[in-house]
Amino acid sequence: MRMSPRVLAVLAGATLLTTACGGGSTTPSASSSAPDASASASAPAASPSGSAAPVRSNADLVIWTDELKAPGVKPIAAKFAADNGITVDVQVISADLQANFVTANAAGNGPDVFTGAHDWIGNLVQNGAIAPLQIGADKLSGYAPIAVKATTYQSKLYALPYGFEAIALYRNTAVAPNEPKTLDEAITVGQAAVKAGKVESALNLQQGDNGDAYHMEPVMTSMGGYLFGSTSAGDYDPKDLGVGKPGSIAAAKKIYELGEKGSKVLRRSISGDNSIALFASGKAAYLVSGPWALPDIKKSGMKYAISPVPGFAGQKPAKPFSGVQGFYVASKGKNQAFAQEFVANAMNTEAAMQSMYDGAKIPPAMNSVAAKVGADSPDVKVFVEAAKGGDPMPAIPAMQEVWEPLGKAYSAIIGGADPTTTMTATGKAIAAKIG
Amino acid sequence: MVATTTPTRPTPAEPDQHRPANRPAGTTTAVLAKVIGLGLVLGLAGTITPTLLGQERWAFLAIVWIIAALALFAYLGKGRLPAKYILPGTLLLFLFVVYPVVMTAKASTTNFGDGTRQSKPETITQIIASSVTQTPDAPRYTMTVATQASVTDGPFTLFLVNQKDNSISRGTSEGLDTVAAGDVTVTDNAVTSAPGYTILTPQQVNAANAKIKEIAVPTEKGAIRPLGIRQAFEGITTLKYDEATDTITDTQTGVTYTPVTSGDREYFTSADGKRVSDQSWLATVGADNYQRALTDSRIRADFIRIFIWTVAFATLSVGTCFLLGLVLATVLNDDRLKGQRIYRSVLLLPYAIPGFISLLVWSGFFNKDFGLINSLTGLDIGWFTSVGWARTAVIVTNLWMGFPYMFLVCTGALQAIPADLKEAAAIDGASGFTQFRKITFPLLLVTVAPLLVSSFAFNFNNFNAVQLLTEGAPFAPDNPTAGGTDILISYTIRLAFGAGGAQLGFASAISVLLFVLTGVIAAIQFRATRTLEDVN
Numbered sequence: 001m002r003m004s005p006r007v008l009a010v011l012a013g014a015t016l017l018t019t020a021c022g023g024g025s026t027t028p029s030a031s032s033s034a035p036d037a038s039a040s041a042s043a044p045a046a047s048p049s050g051s052a053a054p055v056r057s058n059a060d061l062v063i064w065t066d067e068l069k070a071p072g073v074k075p076i077a078a079k080f081a082a083d084n085g086i087t088v089d090v091q092v093i094s095a096d097l098q099a100n101f102v103t104a105n106a107a108g109n110g111p112d113v114f115t116g117a118h119d120w121i122g123n124l125v126q127n128g129a130i131a132p133l134q135i136g137a138d139k140l141s142g143y144a145p146i147a148v149k150a151t152t153y154q155s156k157l158y159a160l161p162y163g164f165e166a167i168a169l170y171r172n173t174a175v176a177p178n179e180p181k182t183l184d185e186a187i188t189v190g191q192a193a194v195k196a197g198k199v200e201s202a203l204n205l206q207q208g209d210n211g212d213a214y215h216m217e218p219v220m221t222s223m224g225g226y227l228f229g230s231t232s233a234g235d236y237d238p239k240d241l242g243v244g245k246p247g248s249i250a251a252a253k254k255i256y257e258l259g260e261k262g263s264k265v266l267r268r269s270i271s272g273d274n275s276i277a278l279f280a281s282g283k284a285a286y287l288v289s290g291p292w293a294l295p296d297i298k299k300s301g302m303k304y305a306i307s308p309v310p311g312f313a314g315q316k317p318a319k320p321f322s323g324v325q326g327f328y329v330a331s332k333g334k335n336q337a338f339a340q341e342f343v344a345n346a347m348n349t350e351a352a353m354q355s356m357y358d359g360a361k362i363p364p365a366m367n368s369v370a371a372k373v374g375a376d377s378p379d380v381k382v383f384v385e386a387a388k389g390g391d392p393m394p395a396i397p398a399m400q401e402v403w404e405p406l407g408k409a410y411s412a413i414i415g416g417a418d419p420t421t422t423m424t425a426t427g428k429a430i431a432a433k434i435g
Numbered sequence: 436m437v438a439t440t441t442p443t444r445p446t447p448a449e450p451d452q453h454r455p456a457n458r459p460a461g462t463t464t465a466v467l468a469k470v471i472g473l474g475l476v477l478g479l480a481g482t483i484t485p486t487l488l489g490q491e492r493w494a495f496l497a498i499v500w501i502i503a504a505l506a507l508f509a510y511l512g513k514g515r516l517p518a519k520y521i522l523p524g525t526l527l528l529f530l531f532v533v534y535p536v537v538m539t540a541k542a543s544t545t546n547f548g549d550g551t552r553q554s555k556p557e558t559i560t561q562i563i564a565s566s567v568t569q570t571p572d573a574p575r576y577t578m579t580v581a582t583q584a585s586v587t588d589g590p591f592t593l594f595l596v597n598q599k600d601n602s603i604s605r606g607t608s609e610g611l612d613t614v615a616a617g618d619v620t621v622t623d624n625a626v627t628s629a630p631g632y633t634i635l636t637p638q639q640v641n642a643a644n645a646k647i648k649e650i651a652v653p654t655e656k657g658a659i660r661p662l663g664i665r666q667a668f669e670g671i672t673t674l675k676y677d678e679a680t681d682t683i684t685d686t687q688t689g690v691t692y693t694p695v696t697s698g699d700r701e702y703f704t705s706a707d708g709k710r711v712s713d714q715s716w717l718a719t720v721g722a723d724n725y726q727r728a729l730t731d732s733r734i735r736a737d738f739i740r741i742f743i744w745t746v747a748f749a750t751l752s753v754g755t756c757f758l759l760g761l762v763l764a765t766v767l768n769d770d771r772l773k774g775q776r777i778y779r780s781v782l783l784l785p786y787a788i789p790g791f792i793s794l795l796v797w798s799g800f801f802n803k804d805f806g807l808i809n810s811l812t813g814l815d816i817g818w819f820t821s822v823g824w825a826r827t828a829v830i831v832t833n834l835w836m837g838f839p840y841m842f843l844v845c846t847g848a849l850q851a852i853p854a855d856l857k858e859a860a861a862i863d864g865a866s867g868f869t870q871f872r873k874i875t876f877p878l879l880l881v882t883v884a885p886l887l888v889s890s891f892a893f894n895f896n897n898f899n900a901v902q903l904l905t906e907g908a909p910f911a912p913d914n915p916t917a918g919g920t921d922i923l924i925s926y927t928i929r930l931a932f933g934a935g936g937a938q939l940g941f942a943s944a945i946s947v948l949l950f951v952l953t954g955v956i957a958a959i960q961f962r963a964t965r966t967l968e969d970v971n
Binding site for chain 2: 086099132155209267331338340404417
């Protein structure tokens with residue numbers, strides 16, 4: 001969950017303007033869904049931060065995290081420092097944590113511990129940047145199974161999960177009071193509201209001009225499409241690509257029907273820049289987004305409700321991507337003993353997990369914390385359910401070949417390209433790239 | 436780092452002929468500046484020497500000291516005036532232009548990128564180390580590290596308290612033996628003191644981690660290994676590397692993995708095509724990256740189209756910005772106009788707003804259903820969905836961002852043109868427009884033409900203008916790599932980083948090719964601008 005530079009800039013620009021292009025949207029934690037996220041810090045002009053590469057500070061334990069998580073990490077780090085009589089430094093890396101970490105770690109001046117999304121694991125492992133954790137199964141029984149599954153890669157646990165996120169369906173209760181049982185029902189209600197002139201958009205499912213495979217996943221899975229099959233060990237199998245297979249073509253046809261040449265529910269003009277802002281200003285009946293949209297929507301004071309994204313009538317249930325956030329141990333950290341101790345023991349407590357939730361507000365992956373938080377906050381409860389009901393985002397390196405082409409195929413189909421040929425050609429192109 | 440000194444012998448290069456020839460070099464300030472400057476250079480060189488020695492970066496070390504020696508030679512000696520002026524610039528040119536170009540060229544002959552960041556030995560070590568698997572149902576131990584010798588070098592002994600039955604044992608790499616409960620002090624299920632042993636503090640354990648990590652206490656099922664500072668677990672290393680045959684063997688399944696080439700890298704692969712790990716290693720691939728860039732059918736198909744658009748984009752950007760800037764500058768240069776300053780300040784605003792912000796804001800303006808442009812004009816144009824409109828949008832936005840620069844440059848150039856030339860032309864009966872065409876514009880071009888060339892080169896590689904506005908859109912449904920507004924730089928960055936992780940070696944090769952291309956174009960343009968100098 002990182003604010004994209006695009007959004008930051010729009011936020012900054014929004015003060016200069018009074019246009020409908022508001023700010024406040026964010027990219028999902030899918031590092032790969034933002035194509036530039038995979039670019040290394042040394043890419044020419046690819047890193048908009050323009051700042052020099054971060055350098056580790058000198059302490060007995062150095063933790064790298066981003067602005068959002070820092071308030072949660074700091075109290076745990078302070079306690080760990082006091083308990084062991086050492087110095088712990090939490091450094092906030094403002095941009096491109098993954099690329100900066102990989103570069104710094106390879107040069108031997110990276111952190112000992114860092115936070116990150118689970119879909120980084122494939123890339124981090126192929127770069128030899130992280131060390132596996134040896135946490136017994138009994139010590140992981142308190143977490144949602146999907147969180148442990150997502151952070152386990154090739155039968156090794158690489159991160160201790162603390163939170164997970166998946167997209168759900170927000171509804172504007174002024175025009176859509178009841179929880180829809182199917183996506184068709186939601187669309188019908190939304191379209192009626194558009195006809196009555198109450199809203200401008202029936203359903204905000206952000207795609208933009210270049211598409212967004214992350215937000216389209218519930219539609220894809222409900223129509224029987226999938227991205228990767230599974231190996232016997234439970235990992236995603238890069239050899240079994242679902243793009244271009246019958247399920248994905250059924251999804252493509254559905255997207256075409258809902259697109260600009262069909263019922264115009266899906267439009268390329270609804271993008272990460274305006275999707276949440278339009279909903280929060282009451283201009284949309286439904287919104288497909290994650291927990292990161294909550295602050296903006298709450299701030300607007302509108303009446304809303306959340307439920308997991310339902311499937312289409314008579315089709316399979318919709319399964320969004322679950323993105324799990326966790327703590328990693330760097331492979332070349334200077335203080336590996338403290339790093340292992342911190343992640344395996346200090347972090348793996350209810351108090352630490354509660355601190356992470358209080359600081360970062362990401363739906364907790366530890367069941368006991370989730371139950372406690374969910375009791376006070378029904379929104380979080382829904383998001384925990386949505387994350388549990390999703391599929392872990394693929395962490396295999398092959399996934400990096402999927403995000404962009406698949407997104408572009410979605411946006412082309414919304415714009416009226418032939419669904420069958422587009423999806424088939426995209427599947428072929430991705431398969432060729434994976435090799 | 437510039438110290439002024441006066442050579443004792445007046446030379447033609449020296450404008451100041453009024454100083455006595457035997458005066459000692461420099462004033463107090465100059466001497467002080469020289470001492471501080473040279474002291475800094477030497478100090479810096481001395482400071483980084485141990486680090487470079489430690490990392491065995493000999494070439495770097497030599498360069499650092501050569502630079503220091505050059506500085507001493509140039510600024511301490513008498514005379515050598517040209518060197519004093521040329522040295523700083525030359526060094527900076529070398530450090531920030533030549534060196535990166537050389538390093539990029541060097542990187543372009545490797546397969547460096549995601550998955551190939553490390554050497555082969557390092558990769559093998561990591562693959563073996565991360566194959567440690569916990570023995571199922573084996574107990575965990577609360578570990579205390581102790582030594583009878585040095586706390587930094589060991590040899591170390593692990594005192595282990597079984598977390599299941601609280602039995603105490605002592606382990607070294609030789610083996611495990613049981614310890615009677617009375618022989619050691621146990622507090623909170625951890626051994627806190629043992630006669631004849633020094634117990635290590637957490638910091639000492641952490642500091643000696645490299646040595647302690649190596650301890651594997653052999654057991655029936657595997658070995659007990661330290662984990663962190665207080666724990667030990669029983670596990671087994673499932674992979675073994677054999678140097679003689681260059682193979683990795685899985686001791687559990689008996690499968691052997693040998694290096695097999697796939698694309699530009701090698702993986703340890705089994706006979707039935709399974710990889711032991713996604714990790715490959717850094718290797719030199721010669722000219723393969725260049726070959727791929729020049730012969731890849733997909734790249735070739737798109738390259739020509741994108742190259743033409745890149746040239747058109749750079750030409751149109753410079754042309755439109757220059758025209759608008761020139762018109763505004765000429766209009767505002769008239770003394771009869773009131774409020775010149777206010778107008779000029781307002782016109783500079785687009786230039787004052789950071790490009791990142793204005794590009795992203797403009798990208799919102801062009802939104803088809805919710806954007807400012809369509810809602811103000813009542814149009815319903817899908818700005819980024821058709822190639823023509825998207826290109827128009829990119830040019831318009833770039834015009835808005837670029838004209839203030841041209842306006843500034845032209846204003847300066849216009850004010851430098853002597854008024855008497857115009858008066859002479861007016862006396863000869865030239866009208867205002869003829870004056871502009873025959874006198875003002877040619878004189879202006881002499882000053883501005885080189886800037887137009889550099890502006891062209893800048894726009895030729897103006898990554899932000901495309902990436903932040905359209906991200907290359909629109910894309911044909913069957914081609915997700917080359918978009919309608921992509922220019923060479925955004926296209927190649929997508930090729931190198933867009934998918935499949937960072938391919939830094941390949942990207943470097945592309946950079947070198949772009950560098951050559953841009954250089955050639957700029958050289959041609961500079962030749963062309965030379966003819967303008969005949970005006971004077």
